Amino acid sequence: MALALGPYKFKECKLMPLLEIKNLYAEVDGKKILNGLDLTVDKGRVHAIMGPNGSGKSTLAYVLAGKPGYTVTQGQVLLDGQDLLAMEPDERAAKGVFLAFQYPMEIPGVASMTFLRTALNAQRRRRGEPELSTPEFMKKVRETAGKLSIDPEMLRRAVNVGFSGGEKKRNEILQMSMLEPRLAVLDETDSGLDIDALRIVSQGVNRLRSPERAMLVVTHYQRLLDHIVPDFVHVLVDGRIVRSGGKEMALELEEKGYSWLEKEPAEVGEKSRP
C-alpha cells in the first residue's frame, strides 16, 4: 500500500502551495477594495505585502481570517487546496490560519490564560488531537511568555485590558507562538512599536519561521522588514498586486515611495511566485 500511494502523495505535497489566492475581489460596505488579487504562498516562505494606505492590505488580512462584513464577490482562496472562504473563522484557525491583529481587541473579564487555553484546546479538539493538560499548558505558556519578555502574572489579567500598544502586539505574538499556525498573517504588527518592542516582536516571529510554516507580513514601512527578512515583497495598489520582487525591493520602495507604482500598469501574476 505504501508503495502504491507513497510516491504519488509525495509529489502532490511537494507541488501544492499552502495558500493560493486567485483573482480575488472583495468589498466592504459596498465599497470595492480588492480588485483581482493573485498570490501564491509556499510553505516555509515569508511574503511581505506593502502598499500605500487604503490599498487593501488590511482587507486582504481580514478576508483570509473570515471577518464578517468582508464580502468576497469573485475569485478563490485555497488553503492546502481546500476552499478557505467556505470555512467559518474558527474552522480556519483550526486549519492553521492565524491573524495577528493591527488593533488587538480588549476582552474585559476573560483572563489571557483562560483565553489561550480555551483557544488552544478548541483547535486541538477540532483537529482530533488530545487537549493539553493544565501542567502541560502552564509549562508551555510560561516558556513562551518568557521568550517574549512577558511577565506570566500579566496573563492572569484580562486579555489586552490596560495593556500598552506594545504589550498588545507582544500578546498577539504570544498567542501565535502558542497556537503554532501554519499560515500566519501579520497585519501592521510594527505599527505603534518602539525599537525595543519591535525587536522583541520580530525575534518572536523569526523563532516561528520553519519549513512547514508560511507568513504573510502586511506592513506600510520597510523598517519591520529589516528585522523579519522576507523571501518576497509584493506591492499592493488599488486592491491588486502591481509589483513583486525580492527583499531588496523594500529598500527601493522606502527610497522612492509608492506613487511611481500607482501610475504603472499592473504587471503581476507570475512574478508573485518567482
Add this chain to the structure above:
Amino acid sequence: MSVVSAEQDAYRAGFERFAQSQAGASEPAWLRERRSAAFARFVETGLPTPRDEAWRHTPLAPLTRGRFEPADPATPPPAPEVLALLPETDPRGPRLVLVNGRLSPELSRTGAAGPGVSAMSLKHALASRPASLEPWLARVAAGGATPVFAELNTALAGDAAVVLIEPGALLDAPVRIEHLGAGPSGRAAYSRTIVVAGRGSESRIVEVFASGAASARLTNAVSEIVLDDGAQLDRCKLQLEGNEALHVATLAVRLGRDARFFDHSLVLGAALSRDDIDVRFEGEGGECALDGLFVVDGRRVADTHSRIDHARPHCSSRELYKGILDEQGRGVFNGLVIVRPGAQKTDAWQMNRNLLLSPEALVHSTPQLEILADDVKCRHGSTTGQLDPAALFYLRSRGIGEAAARGLLTWAFASELLQKVKDRAVRAAVERQLQERLPGVAGLGEAAS
C-alpha cells in the same frame, strides 16, 4: 376593586389567625402594634395594580391573583435537591436556616457563633435581647416608600433570622442565612431577617433563597439591616428559587455616620423575581455600593427597584446592576437616587448594563436622579446591547467556536460583578449555574483557578 377586597379578606383572615395564635399573642405589645399598623397600611394601599408606576413593566397577575395561603410552619424538611443547591458554609460562622420562614433548629448552627455575634430566632431574641430589637424591628422597613408586600410580611412573618453584631466586633467568618421553601405548591412563605451591626463592627452576611424546581410558591422576604456609626457590612444575596416560584423581597438599610454597606445581589432563579431596595444615609460620611446581577431565560422576569436616599451630606453611593437576558426573558431596572436639600458633597454613581442574547429578550431600564442640593457629584447611565461582534470575531479567529465564544463573552460580562463577591462558595455556586446555562465555559472560574 371587589377582587382586591376578596384578596384582602383572605389576608385579613390569615392575619387574625396569626395574631390570635399562641406565638402571635405572646409577643410584646410594641411588636403587636407594629404588626397591626403594617397590616392597616396594607389594607389601605391594597395589592399593586398594573397602573402603579412601580409595577408598570412587571406582570403582576401571578402575584395578585393567586390565593397564597401561608405555608404550614410544621412542614416536612426541605427536599434534598433544594439542600444540594446551597453553597458550602464556613463552619466557623453561624448558620440560620428558615424553612417557610420558620427557624429550623435542626438545620441551623447558632450555638458556637463565636464572640461578637449572636444569631437566633425571633422568639429567642425577643426573650433575651428585646432592647436590641425594639428600636429597629418592623421600623426600618415600614411606612413611607416601603412596598406593600413588605408591610404584609411585617404583619404575617411569625419568625425571623436575628443577627446581632456587637460593637467593635470583627467577624472572620460570614453569617449564613438560608431561606428555604418546602411543602406543597400554592403557599406563601413570609421570611424575615434583621441584622443590627454595632458601632465600628465589621461583618459579612450571606443570604441564600432556594426552593424546589417545580413548585409554584411565593416567597415574601424582608431584610432589615441597621449599621451603627462606623460599622461595615458586606451582604450577599443569592436567589436560587425554583423555576415556577414567585419571589418578592425588600431590603431596607439604615446607615449611621461613617458606616459602609456593600451589597451583592445575585438573581438566578424564580419565574418572577422582584427586589425592592431602600438604602438611607442617616449620618454623614456613609458609603454604600450596590452590585447586582440577574440572569433570565425562558419567560422569566427579574425586576429590581432601588432607592438610595442621601439624606445627609458627605455620603457616597455606587450602584452597578447587570442583566443577562436570553430567550423571552424580561428585566426591569429602576434605580432612584435622591439627594436631599443640604446633602452637600454627595457623590453618587449609578449604572445599569444589560446584555440581550436573544432578539425576543426585553429590558426596561430607568435610572433616575432627584437632586435637591447644589454641591454634589452625581452620574448615572444605562446601556443595553448585544455581544460585541468585533470581540466575537477576535475569539473565533483564535479557533473558539461561535457558541463557546458567545458563552465566554457572556461569562466575562458577569464576572466583573462575581469577582467582587467575597464568599468563594457563593461565587462557585453562581459559576456552576452559569456553566449549566452557557456553552463553552465549563472549567472556568473557581474550579479552574
